[in-house]
Amino acid sequence: MKKTLFWLLFLAIPVVAVIIITLGSEPADRESLPTPVVGLSASPDAKKTADDTKDSAAKRRTADDKTGTSTSDPEKTRGGGRDRGDGYGDDPDGRRRKGDSTSGGTRGGKGTAGGTPASNIRAGGTSRKKSGTSKTPEGTAVTGGGATVEVEEVEKEPENIPPASLSGRIVDVFRHPIRGAAIIVEGETVNCRASSGLNGIFNLENITPSTSFCLTVTAIGMIDYVKEGLSLGSGEHRNIGEIKLSSNGSLRIYVMSEGSHPVPDARVKLEVVSSNWVEGLDVHHKELSSKHTDLYGLAAFDRIAPGEYEIEVTHPDYATSRVREINIGGEGSQDVNVKLVNQVTISGTIVNEYENPFPGVKVEAHSHIIGASFKQHVFSDDKGNYAVPVQPRSRCRVIVSAYGYKTKTYINVQAGTHGYDIKMEPEPGFFLSGRVIDETTREPIKKFAINDQWFDNASGTFRVRRTPGQHTITVSAHGYAQKKVTFQMPQSGEFELPDIEMTRGAMISGTVLNPAGQPQPGAKVTVHNTNCADDTNNEGVFVIYHIPAGDHKAIATHPDYGAGEVNVPGLVEGGNAAGLVIRLKAGGFSVKGFVVNAAGDKLNGALVQVIGTNYSATTDDNGAFIISGLPNQKIRLKASLEGYLPKETGELTAAAEPPAVTITLSSPTIIHGQVIVGENPAPEGVEVKLLDVHRKPRVTLTDNEGKYVFNDLSPGTYYVGIPSMFLVRRRVDLAEGEPVQKNFKASPVVWTGTVMNTNGSPVPNAFVNVFRQDNWALITSFTADLQGAFRVPYLKPGKYVLHLSKTSCVTNYFSLDVEMPDEPGEFRSDLYYLPTPGKMLIRVTFPDGSSAANLDLRIEEMGPSVPNMHAGLGSTNASGISIVEYLITVPHRACVISWKDHKYDKPGVSYSPVVEILENGSAVETEVVVEPVGKRLFGKVSVSDGDRPDYLYTWVLDENGHLLDHTPYSNTDKYWIDSIPPGPCTVRFSSPGYKVKNIQLTIQGNQKGCPAVVLEKEPE
Structure with missing residues (x-):
């Protein structure tokens, strides 16, 4: 019992002592504290203890800063680092100060542990909140000296930091957009x-x-793209461009023969099939890549994007094979086995109307098998033989053609047919025929050429097309001297020349020496009044063949020396004049003059060269030069000096006593500027184009600030423009040494959209032309991607007319007005195809009633939206009939142009009546009678600033406003318009950056010319 009381008393004494000390302490005067955020109450002894603790804590903090360790209780810390806070607290002296929380490893926030300066707190509680409150209950903490600390939370106002943004475009390795990427x-x-x-x-x-x-x-199906270490500043808006994702799918193609042997070196072509294709159209293909098989018959394609693919395998010894519907899921490898069968041909011999072998005839075979069509062509050899590859087990269409002969077409020719001989028939027209023989033996020469057309037949005959009038032909044959024959071609259809007798050519050989007597390589030796010539080799030796018999002169020339010559008399047929020596002469001509700058000051040290030779001189202190010993009188000089632009002269005449010439060098200058898009600099890499007065282009790129510069320009007139931003060229006049700044401002509007059918499905690979509505100038063209999407930047605000066309079917155009807004940013406008069930059946005949086969047709839309717009193409079959589909239900007409090579050899345009296209899809019939009418109009065109237009468009309309012709031109000062029928018409001229101009004309019988046209520049 006594022991129990003793232990109770022993434990109670410390508790009572603490209570007495706490109750006996004097409270601090809180009203004397500034802005009472934290209150502190302590006895004088406790205050002294706190001061001592403060001094020792400062020493420990210095040590901690050096070692990175904490001096707090290890049981109360997490880690060995220091986490500093920025909160405010009251020290024992009653002063408000900022302290750092250094409690070991804890996260000090915007306040100190326990609300006291960090130097006063080591083990008495740890700060865990950024607001500066402590972890002790009711916001109090007890310091190591027994002081009680009250904490009040202080909130810091958030900073107003402008956010940033990031944009870009996700594509695959083929630059196709990827939708839904994260x-x-x-x-x-x-x-x-x-x-x-x-x-x-x-x-x-x-x-x-x-x-x-x-x-x-x-x-999905792609390899992740990861990029670290990127940064964005306050308010920064960054476009990182395109990010390409690679697929993790692969395709392995094994190519084997019929005997299951690998086929090396076979070409495997990989094609992508558009997944979003339009009903009624052919499937779109686009070649992505091609590879050749290795020794094991393997061709591997890695990183294939998900989708449907086809492959085509070709090899010279095998028939072409195609594999369809290969679906790649995007992950893993897929194997495809392809078996090639041995090559099958259709072969035979082709002869002309004389039953002689006919070389050079084109034989084209179209093979048709289920789901595919293949086309191959070859030319007949010297003996008239041909062998065209075709697909095995197929029936083919064979087309045989040669210039001046009727084209022959054979259908349902079975693959593997041999001995398929063909006799060609000449077209009606004007033909020249004859025979080439040896003058001595009178035997036909088997192989020879008429001009550049070679013939090879045992009879030595030829037949070529020629128009009436005087002609000269050159006949060549190996071992014979060339012969020229001049004749008058009559108006009759056929004209046969007398036998052309060829003489055996003679040969000469020898050496060319320079004035010092050394062999001269690179000299040209020509037999006077013939085409026979040769260049000397490194030993100065020449050999010339096929020289006609007779007296001749051989002339040797070299840029550094005067010409030398030697007579070669009495050459006989088959003779050989060897050992000739031709000595070049030393030059005896001179040129002299001065080199000055634009101010007329003489330039010392300028290099003056004779172009094309090794002759040169340097100007003296007076800017004078003289070059002597020139072998030729006709020369051109080039002067150059550092700090000046090089200058070339025109042709000068050197002489024994030449007059002085003056060459003026110009100081270089620059054209520079900045390209602005909206209010921001243009992106880096925009192409800026410059043209000089000779239309010679130069191109530079903008830097990351949108700035560009053209250096080393000579004084004169230049034109600067940015085609990619639809900014037409501007004239710049440069004076010597005076740089000119020319800035450009592009539209910030970006036009985006999707080409779709009326049912909402996208139309891939749709082609779009964009015209200005006011002058019909073509602004740009683009093709939608596989999802029908398109993006056109820098389009200026205004009204435009759009023409859409589909691939793999008859072209269909219609118009749509788009008004671009004035505000910068993205403007979206989707484009829709209208249903096109309409058809036209056109019968084309000549005035005598015969069918017009193989003539091209142009179908024109006569609707109210865009009258007379080109809406499609067609061609007549053997019966003179053409069926054109995919026409919208507005009035149309057909237009036929008869070309010069046809029966009607004058240019002319013939039209059908305007017909209404039916909505039910039934074909509307119409007829065109081809008339050989029409005149050519031509004239000159210029622009008001004195230069030719970069682009020019002419439109010819008849008196009813119907379009007769539309012709685009590029970089020309002339225009020419064919096939305009007699009568009143309007010719409209337009060019980007210039006002539209119309002239009224009445086309009469023999009219050929039009007035000169000057286009006025639009205000910038």
């Missing part, structure tokens, strides 16, 4: 995500600025 931005202060749209574009907004974040892009 874009993730992660960092210490940022974590956001977005997905790409239909055209692969993404835009992440309201991103917290960060000095380091990670960008991750993921898509």
